[in-house]
Amino acid sequence: MKKEVQLEKAHCLINTGCVLLVTAAYRDSSNVMSLAWQTPLSGRPPLVGIAVAFPHFTCELIDKSMEFVLNIPGSGMLEQVSRCGEKSGREMDKFKVAGLTSVTAKKVRAPLIGECLGHLECGVVERYKVGDHAFFVGEVLAASAEEDFFSSNSWSDRGELLHHLGGKDFYITGKHKKVNLQA
Ligand SMILES: Cc1cc2nc3c(=O)[nH]c(=O)nc-3n(C[C@H](O)[C@H](O)[C@H](O)COP(=O)(O)O)c2cc1C
Numbered sequence: 001m002k003k004e005v006q007l008e009k010a011h012c013l014i015n016t017g018c019v020l021l022v023t024a025a026y027r028d029s030s031n032v033m034s035l036a037w038q039t040p041l042s043g044r045p046p047l048v049g050i051a052v053a054f055p056h057f058t059c060e061l062i063d064k065s066m067e068f069v070l071n072i073p074g075s076g077m078l079e080q081v082s083r084c085g086e087k088s089g090r091e092m093d094k095f096k097v098a099g100l101t102s103v104t105a106k107k108v109r110a111p112l113i114g115e116c117l118g119h120l121e122c123g124v125v126e127r128y129k130v131g132d133h134a135f136f137v138g139e140v141l142a143a144s145a146e147e148d149f150f151s152s153n154s155w156s157d158r159g160e161l162l163h164h165l166g167g168k169d170f171y172i173t174g175k176h177k178k179v180n181l182q183a
Contacts, residue, residue, distance in 0.1 A: 009166070011037075012165060012166045015036055015037070015163075015164060015165070015166070016163050016171075017036060017037070017038045017039060017163070018038075018072060018161040018162060018163055018173070019034060019035070019036050019073065019081055019161070019162040019163065019164050019170070020034070020035045020036075020038055020050075020070045020071060020072060020073075021033070021034060021035070021070075021071040021072075021073055021077075021080070021081065021084055021100075021113055021116060022034075022035045022050065022052070022058055022068055022069070022070060022071070023068065023069045023071060023102075023110045023111050023112070023113060024058050024061035024062045024065060024067065024068045024069075024110050025061060025065060025067075025109045025110040025111065026060075026061045026064040026065040026109075029061060029089075030061075030095075030102065030110065030111055031057050031058055031061055031089035031094065032058075032071075032084050032089070032094050032095060032098070032100060032113065033052075033056060033057070033058040033084055033085065033089065033094075034081045034082070034084045034085030034164075035050055035051075035052065035070075035085075036163075036164035037050065037051035037133070038050045038051075038070065041137060045139055046139065046140040046143075047125070047137055047138065047139055047140070048070065048120060048122060048137075048138050048140060049135055049136065049137050049138070050068070050070070050135070050136050050138070051130060051133040051134070051135050052133060052134050052136065053132060053133050053134075054132065054133070054134060056088065057088050057089040057090045058089070059134050061110075062124060062134075062136055063127070063134070065109060065110065066123060066124040067108040067109060067110050067121075067122065067123055067124065068108075068110055068122050068124070068136065068138060069105055069108060069110045069111070069112055069113075069119055069120065069121050069122065070119070070120040070122065070138075071112060071113040071116035071118070071119050072116050072117050072118040072119070072120075072145070072161065073113075073115070073116050073117070073161075073162060074116070074117045074149070074159070074160055074161065074162075075160035075161065075162055075172045075174070077115060077116070077162070078162060078170065079098075080098040080099065080100060080115070081162060082168070083097055083098040084098050084100075100113050100114070100115060101113065101114035101115060102114070105119070105121050105142070106121060106141075106142040107121045107123075107141035107142045108121045108122070108123065108141065108142075117145060117146045117149050117150070117159060117161075118143070118144060118145035118146065118149075118150060119142075119143065119144050119145075120138075120140050120142075120143045121140065121141050121142040121143070122138025122139060122140055122141060123138060123139050123141055124136050124137065124138055125137050125138065125139045146159075154176070155173075155176070156176060157174050157175060157176045158174070159173075159174070160172050160173060160174035161173045161174075
């Protein structure tokens, strides 16, 4: 038997993209926020999309700078992910509060987070209003990942990533399976 799911919680059924720490910077301000609503969009050109609620400081900084970085935290960073998704960077320096190291990026002004396993540096090419979120389409200008965790274009078992189920609930990935279909 299947039970009804509240419409505003229906996204929890399909929300399985890995959690990211998004960084953005403009003039003297830089900030980091946790983000689960992300999606790859295109390979050539390499495009990704993120949904950021309008009131967030991150939304303001991306609107002003037209850049952002998607930092990929490993499962050991659950506490930092929770902290960066709890309060606004308008009230505090979240790099300090969460003990994150800001590292200069190659192509954008927004910083990389040194503790994360991988990074996608993006320039905004489109921006849509989607309900109560801004949807930013970013072109990936530079990407890097820890070689011990990401090889042959795939995360290994060691590359455990976090997936948000809503509220305080997360999944942790880390079991690599290769499928071989016989013709
Ligand atoms: C695991 C997790 C995932 C989140 N995903 C999103 C998201 O996809 N989009 C969004 O707008 N907010 C999301 N949030 C909420 C923001 O991270 C949170 O409101 C944050 O404090 C905003 O920070 P800022 O004002 O410094 O930008 C998420 C929070 C957590 C803990």
